[in-house]
Each structure stands twice: as structure tokens, then as C-alpha cells.
Amino acid sequence: MTISMKVFGSHKYSFQYPAKYVFKIVLVPEKVTTARGFHYVLLVDTSGSMEGFKIELAKKGALELLNRIPEGNKVSVLSFGERVNLLAEAVNPTDASQAIQGLTAEGSTPFYSALLRVISLIKKYEMPSYLILLTDGNPTDVTVLDNYKGLEFPSNVKVIAYGIGDDYNEVLLRLLADKTGGIFEHVSDVNEIVELLPKAAVTKVGAQDVTVDIKSEGQVKLFNFEGPPVRLNAVESAVTIWGELTLPSNYSGNILHVTVTYFDPATQTQQTMSQALSVQFASTTEQYDAGIDKDLVAEYNYYVLLDKYGKDLSATNLGEATKTLNQLTQLAQQTRRLDMMEQTKRLQNSLEQTRRLGSVEATKRLAKEVQSEVTKKLRST
Amino acid sequence: MVILTPSVPWTCPVCGYENPDDAEFCLKCGTSRQSVRQIQQASVNPPQEAVGQAEAQVAQQQVTVQEAPQPQAVSVPPVPQAVQTPSQPQAVEVQQGIQAAKGKYYLQFIQTPVHQLNNLKVPLDFETFNNISVGRSPENVIVIPDPEVSRRHAVLSLENGELYIEDLNSTNGTYVYDGRLFQPVKGRQKLNLPAVVKLGNQTVVKLSRE
Numbered sequence: 001m002t003i004s005m006k007v008f009g010s011h012k013y014s015f016q017y018p019a020k021y022v023f024k025i026v027l028v029p030e031k032v033t034t035a036r037g038f039h040y041v042l043l044v045d046t047s048g049s050m051e052g053f054k055i056e057l058a059k060k061g062a063l064e065l066l067n068r069i070p071e072g073n074k075v076s077v078l079s080f081g082e083r084v085n086l087l088a089e090a091v092n093p094t095d096a097s098q099a100i101q102g103l104t105a106e107g108s109t110p111f112y113s114a115l116l117r118v119i120s121l122i123k124k125y126e127m128p129s130y131l132i133l134l135t136d137g138n139p140t141d142v143t144v145l146d147n148y149k150g151l152e153f154p155s156n157v158k159v160i161a162y163g164i165g166d167d168y169n170e171v172l173l174r175l176l177a178d179k180t181g182g183i184f185e186h187v188s189d190v191n192e193i194v195e196l197l198p199k200a201a202v203t204k205v206g207a208q209d210v211t212v213d214i215k216s217e218g219q220v221k222l223f224n225f226e227g228p229p230v231r232l233n234a235v236e237s238a239v240t241i242w243g244e245l246t247l248p249s250n251y252s253g254n255i256l257h258v259t260v261t262y263f264d265p266a267t268q269t270q271q272t273m274s275q276a277l278s279v280q281f282a283s284t285t286e287q288y289d290a291g292i293d294k295d296l297v298a299e300y301n302y303y304v305l306l307d308k309y310g311k312d313l314s315a316t317n318l319g320e321a322t323k324t325l326n327q328l329t330q331l332a333q334q335t336r337r338l339d340m341m342e343q344t345k346r347l348q349n350s351l352e353q354t355r356r357l358g359s360v361e362a363t364k365r366l367a368k369e370v371q372s373e374v375t376k377k378l379r380s381t
Numbered sequence: 382m383v384i385l386t387p388s389v390p391w392t393c394p395v396c397g398y399e400n401p402d403d404a405e406f407c408l409k410c411g412t413s414r415q416s417v418r419q420i421q422q423a424s425v426n427p428p429q430e431a432v433g434q435a436e437a438q439v440a441q442q443q444v445t446v447q448e449a450p451q452p453q454a455v456s457v458p459p460v461p462q463a464v465q466t467p468s469q470p471q472a473v474e475v476q477q478g479i480q481a482a483k484g485k486y487y488l489q490f491i492q493t494p495v496h497q498l499n500n501l502k503v504p505l506d507f508e509t510f511n512n513i514s515v516g517r518s519p520e521n522v523i524v525i526p527d528p529e530v531s532r533r534h535a536v537l538s539l540e541n542g543e544l545y546i547e548d549l550n551s552t553n554g555t556y557v558y559d560g561r562l563f564q565p566v567k568g569r570q571k572l573n574l575p576a577v578v579k580l581g582n583q584t585v586v587k588l589s590r591e
Contacts, residue, residue: 010411017412017413017416017419018413019407019410019411019413020405020407020413021411246413247411285394289395289396289410292396292411294396294410297410298409301408327401331408
């Protein structure tokens with residue numbers, strides 16, 4: 001066993017009424033080994049807007065990233081500018097540096113074509129993959145968001161998207177991150193990219209090719225991952241999967257059954273573990289009420305609201321965003337969780353500042369920051 | 382209790398948490414909102430019939446508005462929910478009969494931010510209570526969904542056949558029209574019917590006896 005699993009459910013008892021049952025599945029790497037057998041695909045925007053300072057910093061960051069990727073992994077480098085170019089295909093990390101040094105910026109942003117090319121490349125090698133994506137602009141080939149929703153990523157890929165500056169589309173990058181259980185990182189100052197990009201390298205993992213299957217009496221709705229089943233290319237740090245289902249009235253028995261299958265890199269074997277949660281029927285309101293983990297419910301609601309807040313901002317709906325943030329603040333106070341209170345306080349301050357500036361640009365900038373923070377909060381530790 | 386608020390908070394019967402109107406499940410304990418409806422159907426709540434006809438009429442109004450099937454989450458403006466249904470309409474009718482003989486008091490909305498309420502005539506039933514409280518919060522007998530109306534705004538009372546209005550130290554004040562201007566109500570004041578009363582700055586109601 002190189003990873004462990006804990007499953008938390010909000011209700012111990014069922015009652016006369018249906019209820020929303022919230023659950024949290026936490027996977028923790030217990031014993032890590034050097035990450036091998038991953039395919040890193042580096043997709044760099046080399047459109048005209050990246051020219052000069054930005055592309056040089058991106059190259060510097062990418063080279064540092066290559067240095068950190070352990071031997072035994074493959075790296076592909078693609079750029080998209082005038083055309084989509086495959087500069088290095090599944091080579092050893094050290095051999096890819098030449099391809100990166102040769103990057104120059106010019107032309108448009110054929111983002112969609114680039115993604116299609118990447119998807120076929122990842123499918124070709126069938127390895128758990130990381131798609132590290134760097135862009136500073138809006139796509140010029142396909143602009144309709146629905147087309148991106150329809151993209152079929154292989155299940156073992158995780159997107160780590162970096163958006164540089166103020167001109168890219170955060171809704172699109174968030175969408176790609178959400179589709180693959182990945183991360184979207186907003187880079188307001190281009191200088192940060194040199195430090196941030198190398199962090200995408202995963203050096204140690206607890207498990208590879210992980211499938212989390214969740215079965216229940218009720219309809220399961222996952223909040224921060226696609227699925228069920230949830231497919232993860234690796235468990236490199238603790239992963240929390242949040243979801244909800246409707247607990248039927250007067251229900252007694254197993255309500256949730258979670259099965260995890262994964263490849264254990266230490267023993268090179270396939271492993272399986274499972275856990276079930278059950279509920280009993282409560283005879284009194286007091287008994288039912290006492291069996292509810294309200295902190296868990298509050299935490300879940302907090303994330304749901306946080307997600308909504310990001311979406312409100314992206315829709316430049318400041319009025320609604322203010323309302324949502326007020327609810328968030330209230331909820332954070334109820335939970336008495338210091339990290340949440342801190343976060344809402346920070347969000348209040350930045351929203352206040354944006355309102356004072358009062359421009360659409362300021363709102364969009366805030367939206368990027370918040371959306372980035374939301375994906376990180378939801379899917380990393 | 383008459384609830385006219387466009388977004389009606391509901392109290393969870395299990396944990397007592399006050400939930401916003403758009404929550405289908407209690408935010409604190411996850412219990413379904415159905416529980417509230419089930420409990421109301423099951424129990425007969427005496428104070429409801431006491432308030433009587435005012436509620437009956439308004440509840441009817443709510444029922445008619447509410448006929449659209451359930452989805453109250455996104456509705457714009459949110460449909461007023463009959464949180465409490467009149468338990469015994471027959472009893473209410475009897476009370477109406479008694480009062481009709483003596484002349485009945487009515488409150489009619491002339492202007493209020495929730496347009497559905499405009500022109501709505503709510504009977505004031507002083508048979509069971511001498512005081513009828515008016516305000517924004519659900520604890521009042523008449524709930525007015527106007528942000529400028531205070532949570533507990535004013536009280537209407539009947540004493541020796543005279544109607545009085547008392548401002549409960551409301552933030553935006555209570556005013557009575559004197560034919561030329563709205564004069565602020567300070568403390569308790571007698572009303573000469575029919576009277577036009579302004580609560581806050583956006584809600585104007587007419588009080589009459591018919």
C-alpha cells in the first residue's frame with residue numbers, strides 16, 4: 001500500500017425526509033517513489049504577443065522544468081504560433097532542451113488545433129501524462145467555448161495551465177483544468193513564470209494510473225472532479241474528492257461504496273482497496289441531528305460558493321459576486337475555520353479594491369486571480 | 382402570520398437553521414426542504430387561524446402565483462412561497478362574517494417594490510389580536526418585502542373603534558399623508574380613515590374601513 005484512503009460522509013442516520021448527503025474522499029500518498037513513466041507535454045504559445053521578454057522567460061522556466069523531471073520520463077514539446085509545431089516527441093528530459101531554446105514568437109494563436117494535436121500525441125504513447133500549457137492570449141482559430149467542452153482528453157492526463165497577463169481567457173483555461181482534474185494558474189507578473197513553471201514537475205508519486213469508482217443508492221454528483229469514476233494520472237500529494245448524493249428517507253444500509261484501483265510504482269503491481277459508508281434509520285430528530293457532521297457540510301458548501309464566486313466574477317457580475325462573497329464570509333465564520341476566514345477576508349479586500357477601480361478590466365483581472373485560486377483550492381492540498 | 386417576502390427564508394425543522402429561499406436542502410444539516418412542507422401539512426397551527434382572513438386572502442394569492450411547478454431556485458422575481466397555509470378556511474369565513482357586520486379594516490398596497498403586491502388588499506383582522514405588526518422580517522403579521530422597511534417597522538392597533546399606528550423606531554420612518562405632504566409619525570398616532578401611509582420611502586399603503 002503506497003496510498004491510503006479515508007472516506008467521510010455527512011450523515012450517520014437517515015430520517016423521515018430525504019437529505020443531501022455530502023462526502024469527501026481523501027487519498028494520501030503514504031510512501032512515495034521517484035516518478036517514472038510519465039509523459040510531459042509542454043505546449044507553449046509562441047504567438048506574436050509572446051515575443052521578447054515573455055518568450056525568453058518562458059524558455060528559462062521550461063528549461064528549469066526539464067532539469068527537475070527525473071530520468072525515466074518522456075517529454076514532448078509543441079509550440080503554436082503561425083502553425084502548430086512538434087519540436088520534440090517523447091524524448092528524454094535532457095534531450096528536449098534544444099527544442100525549447102529554439103522557440104521564437106510570431107503569428108496567431110491556433111489553440112484548438114494545438115490541443116487536438118496534443119491529444120493525439122498523448123493517445124499515441126498511452127502513458128499517464130501532464131499537459132503543461134502556457135498562453136497569454138485568446139485562441140484565434142476556434143473561439144466558441146462549447147467546442148473546447150467537447151474535446152476528448154484521454155482519462156490519464158492532467159492539465160496544468162498557465163495564463164500570463166490580462167488578455168487570455170480564464171474561463172477556457174479553467175474549463176481545461178476542470179475537465180482533467182488539473183490546475184489553472186494565473187500569472188499576473190510574467191517574471192513569476194520562471195519560478196512557477198518548474199513546479200509542474202512531479203518528482204515523487206505514491207500511485208499511478210488511479211481510478212476512483214463511487215457507487216451509491218442515490219445519484220452521485222461530483223463537485224471538483226469529472227466522473228464518477230474519477231481518473232487520476234498520479235497521486236503525488238493528497239487528493240480530495242468532494243461530492244453529494246440524495247440520501248433517501250428512512251434508508252438503512254450502505255449508502256456509499258468507494259473502490260480505488262491503482263498502479264503501485266514501488267512494487268510494480270496493480271492494487272485495489274475499497275471502503276463503504278452506511279447509514280441507519282434514526283428514530284428521533286435529536287438522534288438524526290446528532291449524527292450529522294455539520295462541519296463537513298459547511299466545508300462543502302464553502303467550496304461550492306467559492307466556485308460560484310469565481311464564475312460570478314468571470315461573468316463580470318459584480319452585484320451577484322458581492323452577494324456570494326457575503327454568504328461565503330458568513331459561512332466561513334460559522335465554520336470557525338481560520339484558513340477560510342483568512343481567505344474570505346482577502347477576497348473581500350480584493351473585491352473592495354476592484355469595486356473602487358470600477359473598470360471592466362479590473363474585474364476581469366480579479367476573475368482570473370480568483371478562478372486560479374479556486375482550482376488550486378479545490379484540487380490541491 | 383402573513384408572509385409576502387419575495388425570497389422567503391425557511392427554517393430547517395431539524396437543526397433550526399434559517400435557509401435562503403433558493404436552498405432546496407438545509408445548508409447546515411442537508412435536510413430536504415420537503416420536510417417543512419410535510420410538517421405543515423401534518424400539523425394544525427392555532428395562531429394561523431387567529432390571524433385569520435388577512436392570511437387567508439394573501440395565502441390564496443400565494444397559491445395562485447405558486448401554481449407554476451416547483452422550480453423556485455432561479456425564478457425572477459422569486460415566487461412568494463406559502464410557507465404557512467391556512468389551516469381551516471371555514472373558520473376564517475365565519476370570522477369574516479362577524480366582522481363584516483361592523484365594517485372591516487383593510488390595508489391596500491398602493492406602491493411597493495414587489496409589483497405583484499400592488500393593489501393587493503389585505504383585510505386586517507382585529508377580532509383576535511388588537512395589534513397587527515408590520516415589517517420586513519417574517520415574524521410580523523404583515524411582512525413587506527421592501528429593503529427600506531425595517532425588520533419590525535410599525536404596529537397597527539384598534540382601540541375603542543379607532544385605528545392607531547405606532548412607529549417602532551424604524552430606520553426610514555413611517556409617514557401619514559395629510560392631503561399635501563407625508564408627515565412623519567412620532568410614536569403612537571391615531572389614523573383618520575381612509576388614511577394613506579408610507580413605510581420607508583418605497584412602500585405606500587392605504588388603510589380603510591369598508
